[in-house]
Amino acid sequence: MADPQRKTMMTAATVEQTLARMAGEIVEQAAGAESLVLVGIHRRGVHLATWLAGSIQGSHPDLGIATGTLDITLYRDDLMTVGPRPVVGPTRLPTGGIDGRLVVIVDDVLYTGRTVRAALDELADFGRPRRTLLCVLVDRGGRELPIQPDIVGEMIPAPPGGRVEVLVPEIDGNLGVVLVGGSAD
Amino acid sequence: MAHPAGPYLGKDLLGLEELSAEQITAILDTAEPFKEISERPIKKVPVLRGKTIVNAFFENSTRTRISFEFAEKRLSADTVNFSASGSSVSKGETLVDTAKNLEAMRIDMVVIRHGASGSARFLAERIDSNVVNAGDGRHEHPTQGLLDLLTIRDHFRRIAGLKVCITGDILHSRVARSNLWGLRKLGAEVAVCGPRTLLPRDVEEMGVTVFRRIEDAIEWADVLNVLRLQLERMQGGFVPSLREYNRVFGVTRARLDRAGRDILILHPGPMNRGVEIDSDVADGPHSVILQQVTNGVAIRMAVLYLLAGGAPERAEAAKTGGGE
Numbered sequence: 001m002a003d004p005q006r007k008t009m010m011t012a013a014t015v016e017q018t019l020a021r022m023a024g025e026i027v028e029q030a031a032g033a034e035s036l037v038l039v040g041i042h043r044r045g046v047h048l049a050t051w052l053a054g055s056i057q058g059s060h061p062d063l064g065i066a067t068g069t070l071d072i073t074l075y076r077d078d079l080m081t082v083g084p085r086p087v088v089g090p091t092r093l094p095t096g097g098i099d100g101r102l103v104v105i106v107d108d109v110l111y112t113g114r115t116v117r118a119a120l121d122e123l124a125d126f127g128r129p130r131r132t133l134l135c136v137l138v139d140r141g142g143r144e145l146p147i148q149p150d151i152v153g154e155m156i157p158a159p160p161g162g163r164v165e166v167l168v169p170e171i172d173g174n175l176g177v178v179l180v181g182g183s184a185d
Numbered sequence: 186m187a188h189p190a191g192p193y194l195g196k197d198l199l200g201l202e203e204l205s206a207e208q209i210t211a212i213l214d215t216a217e218p219f220k221e222i223s224e225r226p227i228k229k230v231p232v233l234r235g236k237t238i239v240n241a242f243f244e245n246s247t248r249t250r251i252s253f254e255f256a257e258k259r260l261s262a263d264t265v266n267f268s269a270s271g272s273s274v275s276k277g278e279t280l281v282d283t284a285k286n287l288e289a290m291r292i293d294m295v296v297i298r299h300g301a302s303g304s305a306r307f308l309a310e311r312i313d314s315n316v317v318n319a320g321d322g323r324h325e326h327p328t329q330g331l332l333d334l335l336t337i338r339d340h341f342r343r344i345a346g347l348k349v350c351i352t353g354d355i356l357h358s359r360v361a362r363s364n365l366w367g368l369r370k371l372g373a374e375v376a377v378c379g380p381r382t383l384l385p386r387d388v389e390e391m392g393v394t395v396f397r398r399i400e401d402a403i404e405w406a407d408v409l410n411v412l413r414l415q416l417e418r419m420q421g422g423f424v425p426s427l428r429e430y431n432r433v434f435g436v437t438r439a440r441l442d443r444a445g446r447d448i449l450i451l452h453p454g455p456m457n458r459g460v461e462i463d464s465d466v467a468d469g470p471h472s473v474i475l476q477q478v479t480n481g482v483a484i485r486m487a488v489l490y491l492l493a494g495g496a497p498e499r500a501e502a503a504k505t506g507g508g509e
């Protein structure tokens with residue numbers, strides 16, 4: 001891809017290494033908990049959560065891991081200004097619920113923090129986790145709300161006009177992170 | 186009226202006749218995630234918080250009004266119910282005056298059920314609020330058509346190529362008309378079956394197969410949508426007697442068994458058991474009548490959600506603006 005507008009920030013190998021490190025950090029932070037719920041935010045967060053869950057399950061087979069998906073469309077604060085998104089994705093949480101459990105919200109890119117705000121509101125409608133952690137592959141800065149991640153894969157500061165894209169094989173055919181437009185350098 | 190660009194709805198939902206296949210499919214797809222909301226411990230999402238919706242039912246309805254109300258409440262809208270009896274309508278106020286008065290109280294949407302065909306459009310052209318047609322005379326009942334489509338699609342995973350026969354009182358039925366438009370736009374083959382007195386005169390010109398015998402319809406169909414014999418509209422002697430109607434056109438277990446294969450049974454309710462449909466069919470394994478009721482809430486949530494977002498050009502901005 002010679003597109004000058006698209007700059008590769010992380011290769012597939014780097015992303016895999018980073019995710020493996022993040023899986024370890026989740027286990028560390030979860031010390032003492034006998035079970036974990038990894039909730040991926042629709043769409044790419046879902047695939048990252050599945051990957052992380054598989055990795056943790058492999059290294060810690062005695063830790064109970066459940067996964068879920070969250071679509072925050074109906075909890076956005078900007079529906080009336082930008083209009084509806086015709087495709088609302090599924091929200092599925094584990095059958096045991098989230099009450100009293102350790103919940104890890106997984107997303108691809110953390111930017112303004114508004115998605116996470118919406119995700120916290122939506123989770124609160126499903127129950128009261130004992131503790132909630134935020135885990136993101138890329139933190140690109142630019143927060144508009146007082147929200148910080150607990151586990152970060154990579155800091156990639158991006159200018160407001162630019163867009164950090166996380167690619168996952170299930171949707172994009174390959175794994176990686178690219179910066180599109182508004183190049184930082 | 187021109188189709189708004191893409192899958193987005195315009196200001197109002199008046200009928201399925203003016204929607205494109207793409208728009209109908211978008212509503213069905215949007216309804217899918219809304220189904221799950223009704224299974225949650227807290228059956229509510231905040232998406233229409235602060236929106237005010239008036240349910241204006243100039244004609245009696247229990248299930249449609251309740252279904253809309255559940256849909257509105259599960260989207261966190263504020264709702265006001267209004268029925269013709271006991272209102273200023275019974276004092277002679279016109280439809281537009283009533284609506285203008287409601288609008289002066291700063292509402293966002295009106296869900297209207299009215300006995301006159303075209304009343305929903307009449308209202309939509311005169312007020313700024315979104316209008317949802319919840320049944321206008323013999324014209325259309327679009328959300329019922331949509332929930333029937335969703336229920337059929339749930340079962341077969343498709344609509345195109347299916348053979349759907351609508352049986353019973355087609356003449357008085359807005360449900361039949363909305364089904365006809367919706368099914369044909371999505372590529373189903375549609376037939377009707379009923380006494381000649383209850384079929385519209387021009388039904389064959391609409392490109393619909395007509396069965397005179399219910400046995401032939403059952404032989405042909407994958408799906409039967411059994412309409413209610415509208416007893417309240419029946420002063421004109423359209424059928425000799427209810428017993429005779431059941432004997433000739435009733436959907437009975439014996440008739441279905443003779444077909445020797447499974448046929449999906451829909452009925453928009455309320456049922457006249459023992460008239461157009463027998464109890465052992467209505468309660469049988471191939472009946473999805475209660476599934477229709479469940480889907481009705483999800484469909485109405487989807488319609489309200491899509492209309493609330495408003496103008497297509499703003500929705501277009503959402504697609505390209507997408508800063509997560």
